[in-house]
Amino acid sequence: MQNRSRELVHYVVLGFLCLVLYLIQYTDDVLPKIGRASAVILVPTVVFAAMFLREWEGAITGLLVGVLMDIATSGATCFNAVVLMLIGCGAGLLVTYIVNNNLLAALIMSFGFTAVYFLLKWVFACVFGVIDAPFLYLVKQIIPSVFYTFVLTIPLYLIIRRIMKRLYKLKS
Amino acid sequence: MRFFFRSTRFKIIAGITAGLLIVAVAIRIIGGVASPQASVLGTIVAPFQKLATNISNKVEDIKTAYFDGQELMEENQQLKEEINRLTSQLIDYQKAIDENKFYKDYLEIKDRHPDFQFEPAMLISRDTADSYGGFTIDKGSIHGISAYDPVITAEGLVGYISEVAPSYSKVTTVLSPDINIGAFDRRTRDSGIVSGSFELAGEGKCRLYNLPRTCSVTIGDYIVTYGGSVFPEGLLIGTVEDVKQDENDISVYSVLKPAVNFDEIRDVMVITYFTGQGSSTPQKGG
Numbered sequence: 001m002q003n004r005s006r007e008l009v010h011y012v013v014l015g016f017l018c019l020v021l022y023l024i025q026y027t028d029d030v031l032p033k034i035g036r037a038s039a040v041i042l043v044p045t046v047v048f049a050a051m052f053l054r055e056w057e058g059a060i061t062g063l064l065v066g067v068l069m070d071i072a073t074s075g076a077t078c079f080n081a082v083v084l085m086l087i088g089c090g091a092g093l094l095v096t097y098i099v100n101n102n103l104l105a106a107l108i109m110s111f112g113f114t115a116v117y118f119l120l121k122w123v124f125a126c127v128f129g130v131i132d133a134p135f136l137y138l139v140k141q142i143i144p145s146v147f148y149t150f151v152l153t154i155p156l157y158l159i160i161r162r163i164m165k166r167l168y169k170l171k172s
Numbered sequence: 173m174r175f176f177f178r179s180t181r182f183k184i185i186a187g188i189t190a191g192l193l194i195v196a197v198a199i200r201i202i203g204g205v206a207s208p209q210a211s212v213l214g215t216i217v218a219p220f221q222k223l224a225t226n227i228s229n230k231v232e233d234i235k236t237a238y239f240d241g242q243e244l245m246e247e248n249q250q251l252k253e254e255i256n257r258l259t260s261q262l263i264d265y266q267k268a269i270d271e272n273k274f275y276k277d278y279l280e281i282k283d284r285h286p287d288f289q290f291e292p293a294m295l296i297s298r299d300t301a302d303s304y305g306g307f308t309i310d311k312g313s314i315h316g317i318s319a320y321d322p323v324i325t326a327e328g329l330v331g332y333i334s335e336v337a338p339s340y341s342k343v344t345t346v347l348s349p350d351i352n353i354g355a356f357d358r359r360t361r362d363s364g365i366v367s368g369s370f371e372l373a374g375e376g377k378c379r380l381y382n383l384p385r386t387c388s389v390t391i392g393d394y395i396v397t398y399g400g401s402v403f404p405e406g407l408l409i410g411t412v413e414d415v416k417q418d419e420n421d422i423s424v425y426s427v428l429k430p431a432v433n434f435d436e437i438r439d440v441m442v443i444t445y446f447t448g449q450g451s452s453t454p455q456k457g458g
Contacts (some may be wrong), residue, residue: 019217023224026297028307030228036374038300041451051233056181063188070207072297074306074342075350077207079198082189089185093176121301131303132349133370140374141303 010167018065021045026072036143043117044110044153046084047091051101052164055092062088087113110153118142204319206337206379215339221296289445304373306346312339320402322443328408328431347373354398362387380426389426401450
């Protein structure tokens with residue numbers, strides 16, 4: 001019973017963290033744009049959470065964060081929900097079966113999945129005609145955004161690792 | 173890993189993915205509505221978004237007031253406390269003036285167009301990854317807002333409601349290529365179509381295209397909506413900054429500086445009704 005309630009605390013704290021990061025991401029004037037590049041910190045958040053939670057919980061976290069992102073994103077119905085759920089599941093699977101959970105792996109995975117997310121976003125925009133200048137969009141916005149997001153991932157990983165380790169201690 | 177792909181959990185994830193894709197396709201066909209899951213979660217998080225935006229706006233106001241106050245402090249250290257007190261009063265005062273001006277300006281629009289019905293709304297979130305300055309407001313279908321309702325500020329036209337959920341709506345701005353507004357030059361009556369492009373959106377501008385070669389549009393002219401089933405006539409879109417030859421055909425186009433500064437939007441008005449309003453989409457020419 002006590003274990004269950006501790007587990008619940010674990011998920012409530014994670015949910016609260018995602019909500020705070022969501023508000024940081026989408027509140028006006030908080031995360032500034034650099035040129036046309038904008039950071040999407042919720043993608044690495046899902047990757048890091050999935051690294052500690054594993055595939056199933058990672059997928060659920062990705063789904064919830066993705067639906068949240070769909071609320072604020074224009075013209076992308078369900079795109080974020082689907083992509084982030086698959087990213088959460090993929091990151092969890094990689095940590096379970098292939099890579100170790102450490103800072104280097106976290107950075108590589110975060111960069112890789114962020115690049116995949118933005119690339120899919122670009123493909124989606126091109127296919128549905130959301131963007132009238134696909135190449136310019138790729139060069140001026142998509143690629144710089146991948147790097148801008150990556151710059152913010154190190155502090156994000158350290159924060160999430162700290163929270164997760166505390167929660168694991170609480171759980172055990 | 174093989175075990176995972178054979179597990180029930182994998183089947184559930186695959187099922188959810190398929191379900192979401194079906195929802196996405198259905199919404200793409202219907203148009204103008206938010207997905208059910210986003211509507212539900214959006215209703216829950218909208219108050220948090222509003223709170224976060226209010227905090228962010230307050231911090232911005234305090235920052236501005238602080239830097240104004242700093243100059244005064246340098247001039248007279250002895251009046252430091254007095255200035256701080258006055259500065260904090262000034263924030264409230266300025267807010268009251270802004271609010272007063274906000275409603276006074278809308279009242280003028282209302283006087284000119286008595287048929288308009290307004291719904292005031294507040295910007296609660298902005299997607300910085302959106303190339304065209306789209307944002308979310310705190311009012312939705314339960315407040316009488318429908319898809320394709322025009323959105324304005326006292327300065328001019330902002331765009332239209334592209335997606336509506338019960339408690340929030342998404343706004344597509346005139347910077348977006350998704351929008352096509354029938355418009356004309358108030359001085360010369362030359363008409364064309366206002367739309368956005370990725371390149372111009374980066375500079376906060378849009379274009380009036382499909383102008384005849386013989387048009388006499390010049391820099392500084394005011395461009396207003398032509399009027400139709402989506403946008404009422406006479407809403408100011410912006411001023412002409414440049415006139416150029418279209419590369420694809422013999423027509424010319426002009427670069428417009430919108431009357432609205434999209435980076436500074438906090439409050440907007442949604443026109444929920446005007447005479448002649450229909451249900452067709454803005455792509456059909458506004």
